[in-house]
Amino acid sequence: xxxxxxxxxxxxxxxxxxxxxxxxxxxxxxxxxxxxxxxxxxxxxxxxxxxxxxxxxxxxxxxxxxxxxxxxxxxxxxxxxxxxxxxxxxxxxxxxxxxxxxxxxxxxxxxxxxxxxxxxxxxxxxxxxxxxxxxxxxxxxxxxxxxxxxxxxxxxxxxxxxxxxxxxxxxxxxxxxxxxxxxxxxxxxxxxxxxxxxxxxxxxxxxxxxxxxxxxxxxxxxxxxxxxxxxxxxxxxxxxxxxxxxxxxxxxxxxx
Numbered sequence: 001x002x003x004x005x006x007x008x009x010x011x012x013x014x015x016x017x018x019x020x021x022x023x024x025x026x027x028x029x030x031x032x033x034x035x036x037x038x039x040x041x042x043x044x045x046x047x048x049x050x051x052x053x054x055x056x057x058x059x060x061x062x063x064x065x066x067x068x069x070x071x072x073x074x075x076x077x078x079x080x081x082x083x084x085x086x087x088x089x090x091x092x093x094x095x096x097x098x099x100x101x102x103x104x105x106x107x108x109x110x111x112x113x114x115x116x117x118x119x120x121x122x123x124x125x126x127x128x129x130x131x132x133x134x135x136x137x138x139x140x141x142x143x144x145x146x147x148x149x150x151x152x153x154x155x156x157x158x159x160x161x162x163x164x165x166x167x168x169x170x171x172x173x174x175x176x177x178x179x180x181x182x183x184x185x186x187x188x189x190x191x192x193x194x195x196x197x198x199x200x201x202x203x204x205x206x207x208x209x210x211x212x213x214x215x216x217x218x219x220x221x222x223x224x225x226x227x228x229x230x231x232x233x234x235x236x237x238x239x240x241x242x243x244x245x246x247x248x249x250x251x252x253x254x255x256x
Contacts, residue, residue, distance in 0.1 A: 028146055041150050059085045
């Protein structure tokens with residue numbers, strides 16, 4: 001069961017039941033490599049994010065999706081392998097380097113690579129600090145980065161909810177391509193990698209209208225107590241990494 005078979009089956013069903021909307025599809029290149037950098041609100045992002053695109057998107061999916069047990073594990077493994085997603089180990093170190101090499105191979109083949117820079121789903125609907133892997137991919141491949149924002153999928157299927165709410169109409173916005181060729185040759189500079197990552201997250205924030213938290217999402221999840229409030233820390237990404245000043249108001253959620 002391949003990518004286009006799954007999309008042909010699920011696409012019409014999702015359109016009928018959820019009426020998803022999209023903006024800025026023309027910002028995604030019709031051909032050639034590009035990195036699609038998404039915010040990550042819920043499991044539903046895997047379905048509604050690539051849905052309006054005429055090109056296949058290959059995601060670096062966490063390895064846990066391929067190693068589950070029981071009926072749920074078998075379904076998850078079959079689905080993600082069927083749509084051509086690539087399992088990656090998020091343990092860091094050598095595993096992180098292998099994931100990077102895999103992503104670069106996808107881009108070298110002229111494909112679209114999907115990535116969630118936060119590294120995990122948001123625990124509370126806010127946008128968390130991006131990991132610099134997306135910057136390394138951009139600088140080493142030379143591919144443009146398309147900031148992408150999921151809208152409404154946190155409310156559609158919040159953490160712990162199995163079935164999505166039919167009352168929520170989800171959407172996705174694709175921003176203008178970001179070119180980082182000005183940083184050519186600086187792929188090993190940590191300050192440059194952080195600046196590039198912050199610029200990407202700034203663009204995602206402006207598209208999504210989310211509040212930004214300058215903290216690692218995984219760390220926030222570990223520190224949060226069940227039923228308790230998430231730690232404070234809302235801010236905006238490093239403005240030195242953004243080409244323009246922060247607007248007086250962030251984009252509001254809308255419908256197409």
